[in-house]
Amino acid sequence: MIAFILRRLVQSVLVMLVVSLVSFTMFRYVGDPIAAIVGQETSIADREALREQLGLNDPVLVQFLGFVGRAVQGDFGISYRLQQPVMELILSRLPATLELAFVSGIVAFAAGVGLGVYTALNRRGLASATIMSTSLIGVSLPTFLIGVFLIWVFAVELQWLPSFGRGETVDLGGWTSGFLTESGRASLVLPVITLGLYQMTLIMRLVRAEMLEVLRTDYIKFARARGLTNRAVNFGHALKNTLVPVITIAGLQLGSIIAFAIVTETVFQWPGVGALFINSVQFVDVPVMAAYLLLISFIFVVINLIVDLLYYVVDPRLRVDRASARH
Amino acid sequence: MGFGLMRSALLRRTTAALLASAALALTFAPAEAKTLRWARVGDALTLDPHSANEGPTSTLLHHIYETLVTRANDGSLQPGLATEWSIDPLDPTVWVFKLREGVKFHDGAAMTAEDVVASLERVRKETSDFKGLHTEVVSAEAVGDYTVRVKMSGPSPLYVQNLTNFFIMDKGWIATHGVEMPQDRKNAEEKYTVRNANGTGPYKVVSRDPEVRTVLQYFDGHWDTKPEVTEIVYTPIKEAATRVAALLSGEVDFVQDVPVQDISRLQSTAGVAVTTGPENRSIFFGYDQGSDKLRSANTPDNPFKKPQVREALHLAMDRDAIMKVVMRGQSLPAGVAMPPFVNGWSPELDAYPKPDYDKAKALLAEAGYPEGFSVDLNCPNDRYLNDEAICQAYVGMLGRIGIKANLVSQSRTLHFPLIQKFETDFYMLGWGVPTFDSAYVFDFLIHSPEGARGGWNATKYLNPEVDAMIKSLATEIDNNARNATIAKIWDQVQKDRVLLPVHNQLLAYATRDNISIEVHPENQPKLTTVKFK
Numbered sequence: 001m002i003a004f005i006l007r008r009l010v011q012s013v014l015v016m017l018v019v020s021l022v023s024f025t026m027f028r029y030v031g032d033p034i035a036a037i038v039g040q041e042t043s044i045a046d047r048e049a050l051r052e053q054l055g056l057n058d059p060v061l062v063q064f065l066g067f068v069g070r071a072v073q074g075d076f077g078i079s080y081r082l083q084q085p086v087m088e089l090i091l092s093r094l095p096a097t098l099e100l101a102f103v104s105g106i107v108a109f110a111a112g113v114g115l116g117v118y119t120a121l122n123r124r125g126l127a128s129a130t131i132m133s134t135s136l137i138g139v140s141l142p143t144f145l146i147g148v149f150l151i152w153v154f155a156v157e158l159q160w161l162p163s164f165g166r167g168e169t170v171d172l173g174g175w176t177s178g179f180l181t182e183s184g185r186a187s188l189v190l191p192v193i194t195l196g197l198y199q200m201t202l203i204m205r206l207v208r209a210e211m212l213e214v215l216r217t218d219y220i221k222f223a224r225a226r227g228l229t230n231r232a233v234n235f236g237h238a239l240k241n242t243l244v245p246v247i248t249i250a251g252l253q254l255g256s257i258i259a260f261a262i263v264t265e266t267v268f269q270w271p272g273v274g275a276l277f278i279n280s281v282q283f284v285d286v287p288v289m290a291a292y293l294l295l296i297s298f299i300f301v302v303i304n305l306i307v308d309l310l311y312y313v314v315d316p317r318l319r320v321d322r323a324s325a326r327h
Numbered sequence: 328m329g330f331g332l333m334r335s336a337l338l339r340r341t342t343a344a345l346l347a348s349a350a351l352a353l354t355f356a357p358a359e360a361k362t363l364r365w366a367r368v369g370d371a372l373t374l375d376p377h378s379a380n381e382g383p384t385s386t387l388l389h390h391i392y393e394t395l396v397t398r399a400n401d402g403s404l405q406p407g408l409a410t411e412w413s414i415d416p417l418d419p420t421v422w423v424f425k426l427r428e429g430v431k432f433h434d435g436a437a438m439t440a441e442d443v444v445a446s447l448e449r450v451r452k453e454t455s456d457f458k459g460l461h462t463e464v465v466s467a468e469a470v471g472d473y474t475v476r477v478k479m480s481g482p483s484p485l486y487v488q489n490l491t492n493f494f495i496m497d498k499g500w501i502a503t504h505g506v507e508m509p510q511d512r513k514n515a516e517e518k519y520t521v522r523n524a525n526g527t528g529p530y531k532v533v534s535r536d537p538e539v540r541t542v543l544q545y546f547d548g549h550w551d552t553k554p555e556v557t558e559i560v561y562t563p564i565k566e567a568a569t570r571v572a573a574l575l576s577g578e579v580d581f582v583q584d585v586p587v588q589d590i591s592r593l594q595s596t597a598g599v600a601v602t603t604g605p606e607n608r609s610i611f612f613g614y615d616q617g618s619d620k621l622r623s624a625n626t627p628d629n630p631f632k633k634p635q636v637r638e639a640l641h642l643a644m645d646r647d648a649i650m651k652v653v654m655r656g657q658s659l660p661a662g663v664a665m666p667p668f669v670n671g672w673s674p675e676l677d678a679y680p681k682p683d684y685d686k687a688k689a690l691l692a693e694a695g696y697p698e699g700f701s702v703d704l705n706c707p708n709d710r711y712l713n714d715e716a717i718c719q720a721y722v723g724m725l726g727r728i729g730i731k732a733n734l735v736s737q738s739r740t741l742h743f744p745l746i747q748k749f750e751t752d753f754y755m756l757g758w759g760v761p762t763f764d765s766a767y768v769f770d771f772l773i774h775s776p777e778g779a780r781g782g783w784n785a786t787k788y789l790n791p792e793v794d795a796m797i798k799s800l801a802t803e804i805d806n807n808a809r810n811a812t813i814a815k816i817w818d819q820v821q822k823d824r825v826l827l828p829v830h831n832q833l834l835a836y837a838t839r840d841n842i843s844i845e846v847h848p849e850n851q852p853k854l855t856t857v858k859f860k
Contacts, residue, residue, distance in 0.1 A: 029741075030740060031738060031739075031740025031741045031744060032740065032741075032743075032744035032747075034744070034747075035739075035740065035743040035744045035747055036739075036740055036743075037379075037457070037512060038380070038456055038785070039379070039380025039456050039457070039635075040380075040782075041380065041457075041459035041460060041779075042380075042459055042770070042782070043454065043459060043772075043778060043780075043782055044747075044776060044781075044782050045778075046459070047747065047782075050512075052802040054512070076553045078512060078516065078517065080512050081372055082372060082373070082521075082537050082538070083372065083373045083375070083378065083379075083424065083512060083518070084517050084521060084522075084537070085511045085516075085517055089537075141741075145398065148568045148572075151568070151569060151572045152572065153334055153570055155573075155576040155578075156572050156575045156576045159576055162576075162578060163566055163569060163573045163576050164562075164569050164572075164573050164578070165539070165540075165562065165571045167635070212339065221546065231827075248837075253523060266565060266566055267566050267568075267569060269562070269563070269564045269565060269566065269569055271536075271538060271539040275538070275565070276538070278565075279369075279538065281740075282709070282738065282740060283740070284740045287600075
């Protein structure tokens, strides 16, 4: 067990290194930070001197090793653009992204499962047909358009909800939360729908398909033959078995919600790490970009690690296989 | 109904009544505490006044810190912390500034000549992004409490024009917080000045959350008359659609950086007003006319070296069509690469020809390219108003005379390095003139690369005579002789078709219709001038 965990940990670190090296090399093609950080009056000689001081003339590998070396010590440098320590910037923005991602995840999961079950059980109803066809919009329309459309309807025309920002936040010792104020909760609604719509559709379709599959199996037929109520059959037996793969997918999707919150954060001026990243790209703020990508790969790696470990704990066959393979 | 429920209902009613009377009280006292919610595309990068030479940063800082001289909406210089300024009649290399008396910093300290000297010291430090504007300064000394003498390396008649973004800090405050050097990006350590400020400006910083919200409050000890706006809530909103939506939904009062395509719709929206005015920025194309061979052209030589080709490029541009179709009327087509505010501008220079494709074609044939040629055109897509669309339109026009321009349109982070490293054949550039004098254009765009000059001369234009004339401008104190030289340089530059002007940009400010604000030519609106109707 310990050997397995260690092996997975080493793999995880390697994955992170590779991801960050690839992204670090790509920064070369994002542009020249010097052009973004000095004024137009700066002379050619001064621009060159700054490039040298920032180490931008060093080979990529040297720059990368320097970055990793400092990152291991928790030093991600200072943002070229906002002139603040990168770690602090990211930590101050992380609560916004995490709150948005978790609420979207929960809403998407609850609504997705509910609608999925409903459409599976009432396959021929008009409501199901409507839900299924509208859900296609959720998959096919770009997030950006959905966001702007929601802003237009609910903020500009109806003036029910705010069009941008997080509203009032409460500082809970380093963690700013929007849950505790009315404007904070109101500000969550539109971004949550925008970010969660795709995931919701995905989960709904998955639940529906799994559910239809399960409903056809023999044990459901036997259950019905035993005279159990519809409710007991559908929810006690069918749904329970449907949810196993759905939970796995949903867990993995949480990582991508965090990572892909970028568009939603930009549309709603949501002060999270995604918006920070996008602004940094425009200024070629390499320290922030590098730290953000490390953070995202870290989140993915951790989620995958947990999933793997859970399999190992939950599924005894895995342990047996590995044990026998070694003999 | 249980007791608890009843009590809470009662409480709610009482609160509602209290709130209503408070609201009533507010409507009867409108002169107090007027908040203006202000949104624009990007945030200030820092509160350190000598660290980042960047438009939005200076715009915000103008509310917190003050400068010796300020730029009025018509482009003229106005007294700021200095009430008078002049060149010492006995020594043309010395500038004398008389300071305003009774000015206080936000922490209560009085502003004196020593503070100006300390600020000048600081702005010239290695890590300052403004040091380029003060290269000619040798030393500064305080004469008494309210006079500063600045010694220059030679006569510098234009130096005062460089001071409109030179913010004055408190000497004692600098020492207390150990911030003698402006923020240095290469050290992984943050300076106190990045998030804290102590200026003499009309507003104090109440809170600052970079890229989220900055709140400023009127500073009671300010020397000038009290503005109508007593509180500013500044929010950057990056996405244009969201920015406009925030104005329409009433969440902000004033939006800067309004997209051109939204102007006419906003103008016809009830409750919203749009104010437009010329910006101090002209948009033009440049082409490498110095190299023997182009990097991207399909010719063995450099067509841009031939005057006929440059003339043909000029004749093939339909500026009126670009104004009407691409800019929807929101631009001023131009024949010279400087906005009308700038010293040296004249209507004659700004005149431009009607497009003449036949003549342009004939000129190309005369130059030896009867079939035309192909070349890359580098264009930014996130810097100027409709930059990419302008390039697309021009590519079409060039196509009519046989020049096949391949549009390479990319982010400014990739576009500007090409120009700065002189690695482009044909490019779009916009240039603002913060000194409002032609010398600024010549120094950076026309002079050959040398020291602080020529840093943006990607046309590789090289004319020693012009270089000499440009240099002479810096030290000439006879205004008439100086203006005559400026006219001569422009004549040569226009004759050689060094730059290919397109237009001057217009700025648009959108507000709720009870607010009036004037457009500032450098896009640095001062909210002290805002009036509520």
